[in-house]
Amino acid sequence: MTKLLAFNEIKAEAFADRLINVLNGGALTLMISLGHRSGLFDTLREMPAATSLEIAQAANLDERYVREWLGTMVTGNIVDYDSEEETYVLCPEHAAFLTRKGSPDNFAVVMQFIPMLGQVEDDILNCFHKGGGVPYEKFERFHDIMAEESDQTVVAGLLEYILPLKTGLVENLEKGIQVADIGCGSGRALNVMANRFSNSEFIGFDLSEEAIHNGQVQAQAKGLNNLSFEQQDVTHWHANETFDLITAFDAIHDQADPLAVLKNINRSLKPNGLFLMQDIHGSSHLEKNMENPIATFLYTISCMHCMTVSLAQGGEGLGTMWGEEQARDLLAEAGFGKVTVHRLPHDIQNSYYICKK
């Protein structure tokens, strides 16, 4: 007979309290996302203590909705409330992490992923029963949110921290080299690189027409003639020894066939070429991710996005948390003999792999 664990009342009560916090946190996530999209945080940042009507007018929004949103923000300890004056204020310390003009760590950007995932809950539930996956097209706003996220994680540190990880790379980019970005999405990183390194030629490949259109619009607005985009499934693409540098920002773990893509990248690089892969920091072993402060979020986004979009194409479903051990194995199998992994001090989310044949 199976021995049942004894029931510990204190542990149970503590867990119930924790679940209440989880419930409030989930609710707050939705409302922070709305605060970002509606511009309410940005409006509050610019205002002294103000009533809900003044805030609604300044943000050009409906007062009744703004007041209810403020109710969440006050009880969630994000906005301060003066009950006598009936005024609300966002302190600068909180504004720094919730507004567009804050630090590069605008947490409100990432919060948008939660309502996006909520939109596909029924489809994901269906996959729990029947297997398979939910395709990219089902995730409304994915490319917009991803571009915003890319701006503050990768693009913000690209020129100053990421490219200098490989000695001599910036100098080579200045002289002029051939660069491809795989799974380039809306091409934010490409646009910054092409703008900075006018002697180099850049090309971005992505499955999504919508994403590369966004990239093209930005490149045209900047008048860049050293940047182009191609709608291309990189599982079935390679260019023989053409590129000096290939980058993949957050774009390998959700591939249908990651090994084929890595092999294609390897074949497309010149003999001395470099593959720079930014991917999610983590271990392939669950127990080693317990100290990762955002592991719960990452496993969630994996299950409800990165893993499922791969499975939807009949792919492997590696998932966001494929981890460094598995990444190193796949890179070696794809022909990368020398791989060094870097972390950046400002970045809790990513690892940077510098790979050579």
Ligand SMILES: C[S@@+](CC[C@H](N)C(=O)[O-])C[C@H]1O[C@@H](n2cnc3c(N)ncnc32)[C@H](O)[C@@H]1O
């Ligand atoms: C997580 S997003 C990252 C986008 C971009 N690199 C960034 O950092 O914002 C992954 C991108 O890979 C693209 N992608 C996935 N599988 C692909 C494939 N087989 N060929 C080309 N692009 C692919 C998706 O359309 C998506 O834009």
